[in-house]
Amino acid sequence: MPDTHVTTPGTRLDDAALDRLFRTSRTANAWQDRPVTDETLRELYGLVALGPTSANQSPGRFVFVRSPEGKEKLLPTVSAGNQDKTRTAPVTVIVAFDPQFYEHLPRLFPHADARSWFTGNAAFAERSAFMNSTMQAAYLILGARALGLDTGPMAGFDSKKVDELFLGESGWKSTMLINLGYGDHSKTFGRLPRLGFDEAAALA
Template identity: 80%
Template sequence: MPDTNLPPDARLGDAALDRIFRQARTANAWQDRPVPDALLRELYETVALGPTSANQSPGRFVFVRTPEGRAKLLDAVSAGNQEKTRTAPVTVIVAYDPAFYEHLPRLFPHADAKSWFTGKPEFAERSALMNSTLQAAYLIMAARALGLDAGPMGGFDAAKTNELFLAESGWKSTMLINLGYGDHSKTFGRLPRLAFDEAAVLA
């Protein structure tokens, strides 16, 4: 059983923080090295452990890794993202299920959480988008922790992606994330970040 009573100073070591944040970069070029399906399953199972509001878990993930799937996806990807997507071993279509609340009796059984969203499409949509975006961030961090590199992208036609991949499920795409083993010789240097006093307040 995992230790759920870790002391407050049980922080990750520098090597882990470097891998996930400090030294990590967005991957734009890839090694010709496949990602096993078993690792993709482990990745999802890790992402699924991250918290969402009332355990909603609205994120849905399509792991595009076949030549046929990639060729289809490229029709919806912007010109600037074509090459990195064509050569990535896997591209994840991150989406959300607008009817996520149908699963809440099982996922959040100690309250009638389904009723919070039933008949309230705008509220449900906003919650699904917020929490699935949170899960997308978990996916990037989990991928890095499992030894993969990630390249999130917003340059794609969401409506076309929905039509090509999600029409049957009714899910809605929000972003793409390329996954694999990055070619670090082609990685950009880190761009500037805002300082604490520019972006945060101690209230």
């Protein structure tokens, strides 16, 4: 059956949607005391999984830390400046990649022997996994905003400790943390400057 949910090609989102996704959203550094349900997290992952990756490799892996026990284990791995915001966030997402993502390619990309593209070149496989999982992290931020959530991505953490405490058995490798919940917008910083088109882009 045809997919009836596909939008008409060329359709532009309205300004309200663009505002929510880009123009008016901010990184959250403080949080409302309002839980994020497991159902919402599953819905969020469902959106992330639909975003494109190279050869549909889908290397991103996500650990949603939301229990008191999980937070207690995570907090010592986080830098001092990120402690309070991580402690109070309803959820902290460990974004990681699976170095052996290619083992799933016979199912995810069945019309070519894509697995063989990566099995003989570990450096190429890891670079591809890192790049595409980082792209999936961006999908998570935008998906969260689309669902009415706020995010606070962070690089200030000990990835080796996180891998040991949360990812050891899986072999996944963490790349960033993203706090997730409903932001306390009374404590949100204003928009910082951005580079203009002529500073950061070119027409070729």
